[in-house]
Amino acid sequence: MATHAPxxxxxxxxxxxxxxxxxxxxxxxxxxxxxILAAIALVPLSGDDAALSLWTLIVMFxxxxxxxxxxxxxxxxxxxxxxxxxxxxxxxxxxTLLNGGPFWLGLLLGTLAAGLFAxxxxxxxxxxxxxxxxxxxxxxxxALGELVAAKAIGGPGGEVSLTPPDLDFHIANTLFFYxxxxxxxxxxxxxxxxxxxxFGVALVAIRENEEAAEALGIPTFWYKVGAFVLSAxxxxxxxxxxxxxxxxxxxxxxxxxxxxxYSVSMVLMTFLGGAGTIVGPLIGGIIIEYLVQTTTVAFxxxxxxxxxxxxxxxxxxxxxxxxxxxxxxxxxxAGVKLSYTRRFTEGxxxxxxxxxSNGI
Amino acid sequence: xxxxxxxxxxxFPVTSAPAVLAHATHARAPRGLLRLCVxxxxxxxxxxxxxxxxxxxxxxxxxxxxxxxxxxxxxxxxHEGTDTLNxxxxxxxxxxxxxxxxxxxxxxxxxxxxxxxxxxxxxSTQLTRQLITQDKVNxxxxxxxxxxxxxxxxxxxxxxxxxxxxxxxxxxxxxKSNPYIFGVLSPASEYAKTMLQAALALPTPPKTVAIISxxxxxxxxxxNAAKAFADSNNLKVTYFQQYPANATDLTTVLTAxxxxxxxxxxxxxxxxGHENEAIVTMKQAKQLGINAKLYGFTVGPAxxxxxxxxxxDSNFVLGSSQWTPQVKYQGQDVFxxxxxxxxxxxxxxxxxxxYQAAESAATGLAFQFAIEKAGSIAPDKVRDxxxxxxxxxxxxxxxxxxxxxxxxKPMATIQIQSGQVVTVFPSDIANAQLKYPTPAFxxx
Numbered sequence: 001m002a003t004h005a006p007x008x009x010x011x012x013x014x015x016x017x018x019x020x021x022x023x024x025x026x027x028x029x030x031x032x033x034x035x036i037l038a039a040i041a042l043v044p045l046s047g048d049d050a051a052l053s054l055w056t057l058i059v060m061f062x063x064x065x066x067x068x069x070x071x072x073x074x075x076x077x078x079x080x081x082x083x084x085x086x087x088x089x090x091x092x093x094x095x096t097l098l099n100g101g102p103f104w105l106g107l108l109l110g111t112l113a114a115g116l117f118a119x120x121x122x123x124x125x126x127x128x129x130x131x132x133x134x135x136x137x138x139x140x141x142x143a144l145g146e147l148v149a150a151k152a153i154g155g156p157g158g159e160v161s162l163t164p165p166d167l168d169f170h171i172a173n174t175l176f177f178y179x180x181x182x183x184x185x186x187x188x189x190x191x192x193x194x195x196x197x198x199f200g201v202a203l204v205a206i207r208e209n210e211e212a213a214e215a216l217g218i219p220t221f222w223y224k225v226g227a228f229v230l231s232a233x234x235x236x237x238x239x240x241x242x243x244x245x246x247x248x249x250x251x252x253x254x255x256x257x258x259x260x261x262y263s264v265s266m267v268l269m270t271f272l273g274g275a276g277t278i279v280g281p282l283i284g285g286i287i288i289e290y291l292v293q294t295t296t297v298a299f300x301x302x303x304x305x306x307x308x309x310x311x312x313x314x315x316x317x318x319x320x321x322x323x324x325x326x327x328x329x330x331x332x333x334a335g336v337k338l339s340y341t342r343r344f345t346e347g348x349x350x351x352x353x354x355x356x357s358n359g360i
Numbered sequence: 361x362x363x364x365x366x367x368x369x370x371x372f373p374v375t376s377a378p379a380v381l382a383h384a385t386h387a388r389a390p391r392g393l394l395r396l397c398v399x400x401x402x403x404x405x406x407x408x409x410x411x412x413x414x415x416x417x418x419x420x421x422x423x424x425x426x427x428x429x430x431x432x433x434x435x436x437x438x439h440e441g442t443d444t445l446n447x448x449x450x451x452x453x454x455x456x457x458x459x460x461x462x463x464x465x466x467x468x469x470x471x472x473x474x475x476x477x478x479x480x481x482x483x484s485t486q487l488t489r490q491l492i493t494q495d496k497v498n499x500x501x502x503x504x505x506x507x508x509x510x511x512x513x514x515x516x517x518x519x520x521x522x523x524x525x526x527x528x529x530x531x532x533x534x535x536k537s538n539p540y541i542f543g544v545l546s547p548a549s550e551y552a553k554t555m556l557q558a559a560l561a562l563p564t565p566p567k568t569v570a571i572i573s574x575x576x577x578x579x580x581x582x583x584n585a586a587k588a589f590a591d592s593n594n595l596k597v598t599y600f601q602q603y604p605a606n607a608t609d610l611t612t613v614l615t616a617x618x619x620x621x622x623x624x625x626x627x628x629x630x631x632x633g634h635e636n637e638a639i640v641t642m643k644q645a646k647q648l649g650i651n652a653k654l655y656g657f658t659v660g661p662a663x664x665x666x667x668x669x670x671x672x673d674s675n676f677v678l679g680s681s682q683w684t685p686q687v688k689y690q691g692q693d694v695f696x697x698x699x700x701x702x703x704x705x706x707x708x709x710x711x712x713x714x715y716q717a718a719e720s721a722a723t724g725l726a727f728q729f730a731i732e733k734a735g736s737i738a739p740d741k742v743r744d745x746x747x748x749x750x751x752x753x754x755x756x757x758x759x760x761x762x763x764x765x766x767x768x769k770p771m772a773t774i775q776i777q778s779g780q781v782v783t784v785f786p787s788d789i790a791n792a793q794l795k796y797p798t799p800a801f802x803x804x
Contacts, residue, residue, distance in 0.1 A: 050490040057486060146604055149575045157605070159577040161510055161532055169518045248481060248511040250576070253605055254435050255480035255507075296483065297475055297490060304434050304478070 025327070029278035030192040036282060037185050044174050052177055054293055056245065059180040062285030063238040064262060065269035066187040070231035072267060073275035074200060075224055076207030077126070081137035083262040084144055085114040085232040089239025090257040091148060094160045094249055103165070107240040114236030115229050122225040129210075138260070145258025148251040158251035165244065176245040180238065184282065187234045191278050194230075203227055204276065265289075272314050274321025283322055317355055328354045425461060425468040425737060427452070427727070428491030429501040430512065435479025436606050439635055439665055440716050441504040444527055446709055447720025448472050448501055451728075454694045454704065461728050464735055470724070473497055477508065484508040488515045498737060499523075501723050502543075504716070506530040506578040513541040522743040524726045526719035530578045534763035542746050542764045544722045544755065545682045548578055550771045552586030552632060554680050555656040558773040558785035559628060560593055562796055566627030566654055570599035570617050572610075572641070574633035579605065582658055583632040598626045605633070610640050611648070618650050628654040635660040639669050646673055646801045653797035654678060656773075663714045667779055676798035678784075679774045682715040683722075683755050686783040686791045687772065691753040693725045701754045712781065722755035729758070 043055045064086065071079045092110030093103065125136045145158075154160040165172050194200040202223045205213035214220050239257060243249055250256045265288065273284025291310065295303035318325065329347040338346065429448055432441030452470040460467040473495050477484035484503050491497045492515065500516050502509050502525020509528030516523040517538045525533075525541065529548045533541065552571075559566050569590055573583035580602065590597050599617045603610055618625055629652045631641050638660030645655075654676075660666045661679025685702035695701040701721065705713035726749060731737060734745035750759045756769035773785035775794055782792035798804070 048493060050486070050493040053486055053489050057482070149604065150602065152580075155532075156577040156580040157575045159507065159532075161536070164514070246482065246485070246511070247514060248507060250481070250507050253507075253576070254478065255482040293483075293486060296478070296487070303476065 026192060026195055026278060029323075030188070033188045033192075033279040033282050034185070036279070036286070037181060037188070040286075041178070041181055044177060049170070049173065052173055054290075056173070056177045056180055057293065058286055058289040059177070059184050060238050060242060061265055061269060061289040062282050063180060063184050063187055063234050064266045065273070065281035065285040066184065066191060067231045067233070067235040067238070068266035069191065069270050069275065069277075069281045070194065070203075071224075071227045072231075073270055073277070073281070074194065074203040074207065075227040076203075076276070077224065077227075078130075078134045078267070079137045079228070079231070080134045080260070080263050080267070081139070081141040082231060082235055082266055083258055083260060084137075084141035085118065085235035086239035086242070086262055087141065087144060087148070087251065087258040088114040088117060089236030090243035090249060091153065091239075091251075092236075093240040093243040094154050094162060097162050097244065098154060098160065103244055106243075107237060110240045111233055111236045114232040114239075118229045118232035119225060122228040126221065126224045126228060138263075141258050141260060141263065142252075145252040145256060148258070153251075154249070160243075160249040162244065162247045162249075164247055173245070176241060179241050183234060183237055183241070188278070188282065190230070190234075195278050199223065199226065207276065268311065271321060272318070274323030277321065277323040280321050280323040287322075320354075325351055325354065423460075423466065423468055424471050425499070425731075426471045426473050426495065426497040427499050427501050427724070428488070428495060428497030429472060429474040430477045430484045430487040430491070430503045430508070431474050432479040432504045432508070433476035436634075436636070437479040437504050439663060440527070440659075440714075441476075441479070443663070443714045443716040444504045444720045445472075445474055446705070447526070447713075447717035447722075448474070448724060450705055450708055450717070451694075451721040451724035453708070455724070455728060458694050461731050463731060463737060468731075468737070472501070477503060479505075481508045481511045485511045485515055488512045492519045492521060497521075499727055499739070499742065501525070501720070501727075502527055506533065506576070509533050509541075513538050516540045520743075521739050522727075522746055524723040524746065526723040527716060528578075530581055532577065534765045538764070539747075540743060542726065542760050542766075544726055544758055544766050544769075545719045546769055546771045547765050547767065548581045549585040551582045551658040551680045552630060552656075553589050554771040554773045554785060555630065555658075555678050556586060556589055556593070556595065558678065558794055559654055559656075559796075560595065561785065561787075562794060566595065568596045568598045568626040569628040569630055570601075570626040570652075571597060571630045571632065572599070572601050572603060572613055572617065573631070574605040574607070574637055575602040576605040579632045579634075579658070586630060586632065595628075603633075603637075605637075607637060608640060610637065610644055614641070614644050614648055614650060618648060625650055625652055628652060628656065631655075631657040631660075633657070633659065635663050635666060639666060642670055642673055642677065649801070651798070651800045655798065656680070661776055662774055662781065663716070664711045667776060667781075672779075672804050673801060674776045675778065675804040676795055677776050678794075679776075679781075681772045681774045681783075682769075683718040684715065684772050684774055684781065684783040684789075685713065687754075687756065687789050689752055689754055689756055691755070692751055693728070693753040695721070695725075695754040698754050718755050722753055722758065725751075725753050725755070726758050 040055055044052055068082050071077050089110035092113055093106035096106030096109060125133060128136055148158040152158060202218045205218060206220050206223060210220055251258050269284035269288050270281045272288060274280025292307060295306050299306055328350040431445045432438055449472055452472045455461060455470050460469045473491060475487040477487055500521055500523035502523055503512055504527045506528045509525050510533055513523055517540045522540050526544045528543060529545050531548060571583050571586055573579045587597055587600055601613055603613050631638055638657035656678035658680050661677050662681045667674045685698050687698045701718060702713055705717060726746060729751050730742050730745035730749055734741040747760060759766060759768045761767050772783050772789060774781050775784045777792060777795060783790050784792055784794040
């Protein structure tokens with residue numbers, strides 16, 4: 001997974017023109033991301049509580065996908081257990097609140113704990129590659145969830161029921177919504193910074209050819225650990241916010257804070273949007289979670305099948321994500337003046353070629 | 361409802377981007393384009409239908425009362441969730457056929473608005489909010505299971521809409537001082553107690569028992585209550601172990617049970633968990649040659665799937681039941697008696713009603729009596745009427761204590777005998793003798 005090289009445009013020029021194009025792309029991506037989040041920020045104005053909680057969930061999943069993008073998208077390491085950081089963040093807030101501590105302390109402790117856990121976990125597992133790494137990470141979250149349940153941390157079976165914040169619930173829900181939104185914006189800015197930084201370039205080098213990167217003098221192991229820690233931080237914060245927003249937590253099972261379903265969602269959303277891109281996970285998160293929640297309401301008993309079909313189609317036809325599709329469509333051949341119609345036709349052709357090359 | 365979004369909207373692309381492509385690339389449609397034509401309409405159709413679905417939902421017409429219910433139709437709780445919805449629907453249908461709910465001179469027809477929460481509590485709360493704010497339901501019926509009920513009751517309280525539930529028995533549900541939650545079923549502490557009482561009432565009662573339980577809070581609560589009861593009634597607990605909820609392999613637990621240092625296979629094996637785990641326990645007990653004198657499960661034997669899946673091996677197994685078709689209550693409700701409910705349920709769904717179906721139907725009855733008594737459909741008035749309710753139904757007495765739990769109705773012990781579910785305890789409602797001891801696997 002995540003080993004596809006970014007699609008190279010045969011018509012794109014090299015040198016100065018190419019550099020200029022690259023530099024504009026990160027800016028456009030960032031602006032698009034900010035614009036999307038700004039539009040979502042208007043949801044509370046509708047006054048519709050169901051829409052508000054729907055978009056709270058959507059933005060939460062966006063943050064999870066954005067967090068996964070650091071290790072899965074940029075470094076190209078298919079981490080299948082990132083929900084473990086979500087769970088740590090949620091448990092930290094739950095335990096802090098149960099012991100009478102303030103919410104912010106729980107968030108802080110959860111983030112620190114998840115960061116530290118990622119670091120310590122990364123030391124052994126980031127020496128593994130490919131499937132071995134995926135399997136190792138998959139087991140961690142399951143094990144920790146069962147541990148919380150077996151040790152009855154927070155309550156029998158690890159199930160926790162928290163007291164809601166001492167606020168009108170409309171206000172509280174709006175605050176949680178903006179909390180998630182701010183977190184998503186922060187992660188977006190972090191991703192944009194990463195994409196332009198030496199750190200980010202090193203991660204891409206690791207993804208494309210780890211031996212070559214090592215040979216170039218990049219301390220690949222420590223960069224990977226860094227990416228793992230980076231992906232843990234927003235995930236843990238999201239888990240902490242979720243705990244106080246949702247109030248009833250269970251460690252395992254569907255919707256549990258260590259449920260592997262979250263990990264699968266992160267991967268799926270990132271890949272639909274575009275792994276290793278700035279705004280891809282955000283777009284993927286919005287599309288998938290929106291569809292998940294609305295098909296449940298609109299299609300009743302066949303929503304599962306419908307979503308499954310969509311996932312299969314996306315994986316077959318768009319394995320490199322929607323962002324790559326947009327890139328193919330909008331890239332303009334360097335040094336050639338073309339009319340807008342002509343450029344559009346060319347773009348459409350490239351998209352067709354791109355999809356055909358991915359299809360069976 | 362748009363069962364084939366891909367085909368039904370195949371005329372879609374005419375006005376959208378792919379049609380422009382077809383023109384630009386001169387007639388011959390390339391393969392990629394065809395695929396886009398499949399993919400785009402599918403996505404668009406689901407988006408459009410989703411928007412249409414959410415904006416055009418339910419609403420209260422002048423003479424309809426809408427009851428919202430998030431239930432689990434897929435995922436790990438799908439069996440129990442389906443029975444729950446069946447119970448709700450049968451109640452609605454029966455009430456409507458008998459003229460609806462009467463408030464003063466007005467008759468209200470009942471409509472059930474339900475969504476599938478995929479056994480996920482997060483989805484369940486999202487759907488509850490959707491039901492309240494967008495579908496404008498009048499009242500809420502509970503989801504299936506403790507965790508979802510715990511999460512949803514908070515929403516009910518926030519919007520001051522009463523929720524009557526029949527599928528969450530944990531103490532924690534009623535410990536939140538939430539005035540808007542009412543449970544028609546007997547609380548968790550009763551689940552295992554009834555089976556142990558039935559066993560202890562035998563002429564030569566079992567002397568040892570192994571208690572295994574899933575690690576969710578409800579199952580643990582039940583198991584702890586069972587252990588406490590056994591300890592104080594001279595029934596020796598030789599093995600007490602938790603396993604992960606939804607486990608599909610219990611070999612380790614059963615091997616440990618078989619070889620436990622306090623004397624090997626106990627007289628009785630008591631499982632506190634869910635239907636799937638009860639089935640796995642029986643299958644693997646057979647594989648491992650664990651022949652106890654009595655098997656009992658809190659959830660499972662009362663559900664029709666238990667017998668169809670296990671066949672002959674399900675015979676002699678005890679189950680605890682909130683309700684059985686043999687109970688002898690004379691109800692004032694639209695069903696009247698348990699046999700009548702059983703007959704109507706079988707006529708509609710072609711299977712025996714489980715107690716989950718019966719208790720779900722009973723939640724509707726609680727609402728019906730409360731609304732008629734309140735003479736109003738105002739949520740707060742109905743809530744007050746629920747709090748003071750005391751009626752007899754086919755399911756048993758519906759009466760709530762200050763926390764909203766039903767502590768009046770007893771539970772029953774059932775046993776599977778020759779592929780049929782019979783009631784064996786308490787003796788005043790039993791229609792068969794408890795068969796004991798259980799013969800070895802293979803001769804049941």
